[in-house]
Amino acid sequence: MCIFCDIVEKKIPSKVVYEDDQVLAMLDINPLSKGHTVILPKKHVDSLLESDEETVLACAKVAHLLSKHICEKLNADGCNLLVNSHESAGQSVNHMHFHVIPRYKNDAVIVLNEPAPSIDLDEVLETIKY
Ligand code: AMP
Ligand code: ZN
Numbered sequence: 001m002c003i004f005c006d007i008v009e010k011k012i013p014s015k016v017v018y019e020d021d022q023v024l025a026m027l028d029i030n031p032l033s034k035g036h037t038v039i040l041p042k043k044h045v046d047s048l049l050e051s052d053e054e055t056v057l058a059c060a061k062v063a064h065l066l067s068k069h070i071c072e073k074l075n076a077d078g079c080n081l082l083v084n085s086h087e088s089a090g091q092s093v094n095h096m097h098f099h100v101i102p103r104y105k106n107d108a109v110i111v112l113n114e115p116a117p118s119i120d121l122d123e124v125l126e127t128i129k130y
Helices: 003-008 053-074 121-128
Strands: 016-019 023-027 037-041 078-082 098-103
Touching: 003 023, 016 053, 023 053, 037 053, 053 078, 053 098
Parallel strands: none
Antiparallel strands: 016 023, 023 037, 037 098, 078 098
16 A cells, blocks of 8 residues: 555566665656655655664665765756655655755755744754753
8 A cells, every 4th residue: 555665566667776675766756856866665664753773774875875876977966865754744655765856056946945933942952952
């Protein structure tokens, strides 16, 4: 019942950019920019917030490798690495994935919004300081 698990099992075709024992990377079917790639673990985990560390690190390693590789091959000027976790953050496929979004000078890609108003930084820091 998970489209990315079906892709890992090759029940659904995809444009595979990279594959190893733990990770698959494919071109995003609705790219935000040329070379937009999605990196996912072969094992199903719902999102970053549910994932074990090993699975996140396996994806992060490939995200680092492919960020550099894709930018170099496509002459991108930079890239965004993005992980949406849960619906409130824009996650539409509930199988953890990292987006690598190559960026080109003057492209019109919108990734992040304006800053939120009226957030007390000291209060937040007191709550989340680790
Ligand atoms: P998110 O909104 O962060 O959950 O991202 C899900 C991404 O998966 C979107 O950018 C979709 O375009 C992409 N996507 C969904 N189905 C497929 C598919 N079959 N092959 C490749 N990418 C897909
Ligand atoms: Zn899955």
